[in-house]
Amino acid sequence: MRGVLYTLGAALLGCATLWQATDGLRAVTAEGARRVSVARNPRPVPAVPVQTMQGDWVTIAENGPALVEFIYTTCPTICQISGGDFAELRDQLVDAGLDIPMYSLSFDPENDDLEALLNYADLHSATGDPWTAARPREEDLKGLLRTFDVTVIPDNWGGYEHNVAVLYINAEGKFAGAFDTRAFDQIQSAVESGAS
């Protein structure tokens, strides 16, 4: 009888632990965990300047609300797809009358000079308003990647693999949401609820 009680107690504790470890069964991957975590506890974004493709310096954290995604322009695959998705997102937001700056931020500022950024933007119809490509300073990169939980690992072909998402920065300059690049409606409602 005591044994049954102990086992039941352990089972309850075990379920609670697993519930905790998966954020209520919502996140089994690190990417999922990031999305749950920032939605619950928005994180302050470091107030560091980034250089846009036109050569201006802006501080995204002071320019919120804003949308950001991390790319590198020599990326042959996923950044090009996410660039296309970002263009569709821009069209939808503009059509909805939402005016929010969008940044494609390079995590490879050493190779991505302004010309490379302009080419990438041109390829995806980013005109600089509301969507521009930009790059941080080399020394700020690590802090930005840590804040946004972006993991970049070199692949075997001279490029990188990295977790891709559309990142939402709210009016207080806090990282408050991470979404699939095609979750347009979800992103739109996040922007709308932030604007009101």
Next chain:
Amino acid sequence: MMRWGLSAAAFALACGAQLWVAADPVIHMLVQIPLLAICGWLLPLARWEVPKEAVGAVLILALVVGAIWMLPRSLDAALITWQGHVAKFVTIPLFFGLPLALVWRHLGPIIKGFLKCQSISMLLFLGFLYTHAPVRICNSYLVDDQVRLGHGFALAALALVILWLIPVFASPSNRETKGKFHEFSHIRH
């Protein structure tokens, strides 16, 4: 003494494997983590007699810790944060391998069979997931390596099937059946 040595050797090998875990999920998941579990399983502490009423609770502890270390986010955490790193080296030997060894001999054949089947089907499930997932499951690993890990899971499942099937066909159970048959026929006399 012997078991201390073997346990320490498994731990040392697991520490050595650390050199490769950041680059290769197969080493991480199918070499280092099993070595840590073996380290705990071999600890001489495993000879402690667990009170009968605690067996279920201890088994659940092992299963929960095992389940947590099957979550892709735990692997990422072990690579990215130092807390995750330390947790891996502490919890897998002490809260997975050791408790499993403590209760294993107290478990009935049905529970044992259930746990073995569950391990095999879970490995096959993970194998399917890692070879077919359209996205990267771990931020720290490349897609190609993820597929390789999937194949590794499937091979591990196959290895366990073979390992656990041999005794079924080998002598002990046959002898048992014969013995029972003998008794049975004896009663009929």
